[in-house]
Amino acid sequence: MQFLQDAPQFLFFTGKGGVGKTSVACATAVTLAGQGKRVLLVSTDPASNVGQVFDVVIGNTITAIEGVPGLSALEIDPEQAAEAYRERIVGPVRGLLPDKELASITEQLSGSCTTEVASFNEFTAFLADPAVYGGYDHVLFDTAPTGHTVRLLQLPGSWTDFLQSGKGDASCLGPLAGLDKQRSTYAAAVEALKDPTRTRLVLVARAQTSSLKEIERTNDELGEIGIHATHVVINGVLPPEAGDEALAAAVRARETAALTAMPAGVATLTRDVIGLRPTNMVGLPALRSLLSNDTVDASEDAGAAALEVTLPGPLAALVDEIEKGEHGLVLCMGKGGVGKTTIAAAIAVELAHRGHPVHLTTTDPAAHLEETLHGSVTGLRVSRIDPLEATREYRDRVLATKGKNLDEAGRRNLAEDLLSPCTEEVAVFQQFSKAVHESRREFVVIDTAPTGHTLLLLDAAGSYHRDVARQMGDAMAYTTPLMRLQDPTQTKVLLITLAEPTPVTEAEVLQQDLERAGIHPWAWVINNSLLAARPESPFLQVRAQNEVDQVARVESLSDRVAVVPLLSDEPVGVERLGSIVTGQVVPV
Known part of the structure; x- marks a missing residue:
């Protein structure tokens, strides 16, 4: 090496x-x-x-x-x-x-x-x-x-x-x-x-x-x-x-x-x-x-036993429950590289196929979903939030207001403060808030959402939620974006992970983070599962066996779990996205 x-x-x-x-x-x-x-x-x-x-x-x-x-x-x-x-x-x-x-x-x-x-x-x-x-x-x-x-x-x-x-x-x-x-x-x-x-x-x-x-x-x-x-x-x-x-x-x-x-x-x-x-x-x-x-x-029979394990059901079972609400917010969350964008798109396409109006919004910098789905699914509207642009606008606004009367050292400190990951989440959340309100009338599926820490920071700093609460007092009923996210009848948070130790640990930490903000994840989705793909070669069967313990670990963390198999081809296009929901592997 x-x-x-x-x-x-x-x-x-x-x-x-x-x-x-x-x-x-x-x-x-x-x-x-x-x-x-x-x-x-x-x-x-x-x-x-x-x-x-x-x-x-x-x-x-x-x-x-x-x-x-x-x-x-x-x-x-x-x-x-x-x-x-x-x-x-x-x-x-x-x-x-x-x-x-x-x-x-x-x-x-x-x-x-x-x-x-x-x-x-x-x-x-x-x-x-x-x-x-x-x-x-x-x-x-x-x-x-x-x-x-x-x-x-x-x-x-x-x-x-x-x-x-x-x-x-x-x-x-x-x-x-x-x-x-x-x-x-x-x-x-x-x-x-x-x-x-x-x-x-x-x-x-x-x-x-x-x-x-x-x-x-x-x-x-x-x-x-x-x-x-x-x-x-x-x-x-x-x-x-x-x-x-x-x-x-x-x-x-x-x-x-x-x-x-x-x-x-x-x-x-x-x-x-x-x-x-x-x-x-x-x-x-x-x-x-x-x-x-x-x-x-790899031994010829070392991994064959793994294929006999009973796995959680397909994503379709979760979509069935989501559909019962007739409208609502679906948040697909997880660390990078676990397939949040793909799972969000698959859920949105399936709901649209079932006759519901759906808005899918994503922060995916590669707008391939927009290109693939635009005009191809009746009832599905796709938008994209540009995190870089939203963050740039937010930083410029803060520097022009809070930074207006600071000296050079103060502006330098403030500028670095605004480079934090929290800043991007706050900036993007402002645009997410618009989509959150739309979920009162239709299904809104969001790829990536602010963490519980960011929501609590917003609350601690006098966010929209607290500002509204202070202004409205006891005189009128009101619902803020944070309150809507905390309501399980209106919002369903799906944690997306892989059947590997590190992604599962990261998703568990994210779940704890959200629960601090009063948001309890509704379900977990294990994506790209080799175990669920039922491989034929001894080498891949042994690899699949490695997933068994992680699947059991996820099931101990949530009472709703779905498994999506590793597909033979990239899940791009309506047909491939449909196979994600059903769990049926589409041949190459």
């Missing part, structure tokens, strides 16, 4: 959830330790399973890995780090401020930015303190901080004063209020990240369009602040051992097309390709094989 050649002291592995960052990082650690190096593996992945991979309890303590001399590992739990971080800020003022104000501060410190800052805070010593990192030849990090987080840590001036003076909205700067004393440590850590002789950033992706676009965004974002990726690993490419059945051939064709159209920003990086293995990457033999080119055989 080229990314291992002349490896510097620090290696960061980054990419979207479910691409195999942890497996690649663990296999790299084992390989380097096998060369006689002293290696520390640090994971900040919220779905970290490093301990499971090595079959040892690790946690937030440096732990030697039995059977691998020279290798130790550490798992930083991002949520525990964020909770401890919140307590350091909120604890001193508890009992001094009203409960309502404490709740507002706590919510401001409950977003993804706080989690990232807290996690980065935990491992800066490994980058900045020679007394810590000097004992290792290599320190490997499973998950890197985003460019936005690093920029936040580089902001000049006093974050505390900036927030207390009311110059920033409730979003990303809140987590920084207590960090002034650690500026020198952060500066040293950021310098280590920027130095290619000390740090190598490895982008990890699957041979899928969405995954490759994600690492291009990461690469661009980090490149803006002087942190440059040099290597890309394409993980999990279907090998010849998977056979030549129609499903395998179709997957290979899709992978080839995705790699051929790889974004220019990552196409020039040094590239390694890792073949898909039939079994999960658990145990030292599996890890030692991952970075080799050895052919892996």
Whole structure:
């Protein structure tokens, strides 16, 4: 593997959830330790399973890995780090401020930015303190901080004063209020990240369009602040051992097309390709094989038993229940790359086919749905919200109002605050609100919606919901967008996931986030299930068996679950979208 050649002291592995960052990082650690190096593996992945991979309890303590001399590992739990971080800020003022104000501060410190800052805070010593990192030849990090987080840590001036003076909205700067004393440590850590002789950033992706676009965004974002990726690993490419059945051939064709159209920003990086293995990457033999080119055989009957498992029903069963309301709002939510847009389109097409007026709106930057469905389905209207344009308008408006009388440093802080993920969700939510009201008369299906944290931020900051409540008082009845989202008779939230550990964990965290805002997800949809596709080759049957535990896990999290099989062809066009609903695989 080229990314291992002349490896510097620090290696960061980054990419979207479910691409195999942890497996690649663990296999790299084992390989380097096998060369006689002293290696520390640090994971900040919220779905970290490093301990499971090595079959040892690790946690937030440096732990030697039995059977691998020279290798130790550490798992930083991002949520525990964020909770401890919140307590350091909120604890001193508890009992001094009203409960309502404490709740507002706590919510401001409950977003993804706080989690990232807290996690980065935990491992800066490994980058900045020679007394810590000097004992290792290599320190490997499973998950890197985003460019936005690093920029936040580089902001000049006093974050505390900036927030207390009311110059920033409730979003990303809140987590920084207590960090002034650690500026020198952060500066040293950021310098280590920027130095290619000390740090190598490895982008990890699957041979899928969405995954490759994600690492291009990461690469661009980090490149803006002087942190440059040099290597890309394409993980999990279907090998010849998977056979030549129609499903395998179709997957290979899709992978080839995705790699051929790889974004220019990552196409020039040094590239390694890792073949898909039939079994999960658990145990030292599996890890030692991952970075080799050895052919892996699957037993003829090892995975056949998986095909006998009884699965949840097709998406059609959920559509039947949705249809009973005769109108309403359907929100398809989930992390990137799980197929939210496709599931939303399939539901909208099916409802339209059943004779209902339907409005499908999406934030999908590729408007292929509009092109495919425009005028082809009676009763279906398709629109697209441009997140970039909505966010630009929102930022310009805030800078022109709140930033009007700020000095240069204040405007710089405000401008960075407005680059947070929360800002995009707030901006897009304003346009979503219009569609939410339409659901009183027709079915409205929305691809991607604001998280519970964003809704609570809006509420804490004096959002539309609170403004209306204050103005209307007890004199009149009213319904705000937030109230409509909280009403299960009017809104049905579907969490979309894959039958893989990381996507399921991410969806579970999203469910908890929504429930804090009083929104309980109505159903889960497991998309692209190999198990449901009933593959024929032993290799793919073993892969399918890996999904059994994740399907059971999802069923424990929700009393409504639907499974959509992996299709032999891209689900584009009315016929293919229809097969998603019925669960019937359409031949190539």
